[in-house]
Amino acid sequence: MPPRRLAPSPAPAVHRTLAGSHLAVLTMIVCTGCDARDPDQTAQPGAGDARAGRRAIAQIECGVCHVIPGVPGARGQVGPTLAGFARRAYIAGSVPNEPQHLLQWILDPPSISPSTAMPRMPITPEQAHDMVAYLYTLK
Ligand code: HEC
Structure with missing residues (x-):
C-alpha cells in the first residue's frame, strides 16, 4: 500500500488548473459584456449595429x-x-x-x-x- 501513496496521480492538480483558467476566461467574458452595455464607457467599432x-x-x-x-x-x-x-x-x-x-x-x-x-x-x-x-x- 505505501508505494502507491508515494506516486499520487497528477490528475487533481491538472483539474484545478483547468478550472482556474476557465474561471479566468469566464470572468473576462462577463466583464467585456458589462462594458459593452455601458454606452458611455466603450465605443468599439462593432459594438453597435x-x-x-x-x-x-x-x-x-x-x-x-x-x-x-x-x-x-x-x-x-x-x-x-x-x-x-x-x-x-x-x-x-x-x-x-x-x-x-x-x-x-x-x-x-x-x-x-x-x-x-x-x-x-x-x-x-x-x-x-x-x-x-x-x-x-x-x-
Ligand atoms: C445642420 C447640419 C448638420 C447635421 C444635421 C448633421 N451634421 Fe454632421 N457635420 C456638419 C458640419 C457643418 C460638419 C463639419 C464640422 C466641422 O468641421 O466643424 C459636420 C461633421 C460631421 C462629421 C465629421 C466629418 C469629418 O470628416 O470630419 C461626422 C462624422 C458627422 N458630421 C456625422 C453626422 C451625423 C451622424 C449626423 C446625424 C446624427 C450629422 N452629422 C448631422 C453638419 C451637420
Missing part, C-alpha cells in the same frame, strides 16, 4: 447636411461628405478619428469643437453607437 445605424441616420436626417453613401436622399452640402469616412484621419479636423471620439462627436459636436456648425441632436447613446458602426463601414 451598422444596419440599425443606417436606419437611425436616415430617420434623424443627417443627410440634410451630409452626403452619406447607402442612405437614400442623403445629399446635403452643409457638412463634409461622409463617403470614405472610415479612412479619414481626423473628425472635424480636430480629434483623431477613433470610435470613442466619433461617439462623442455624434452625441455632442460642440463639446469637441465649440464653434462647429453641426448641432447637437436628440439621439440616444444606443443610436449613436449604431451610427458609429455604420460610419465605419464607409471605406
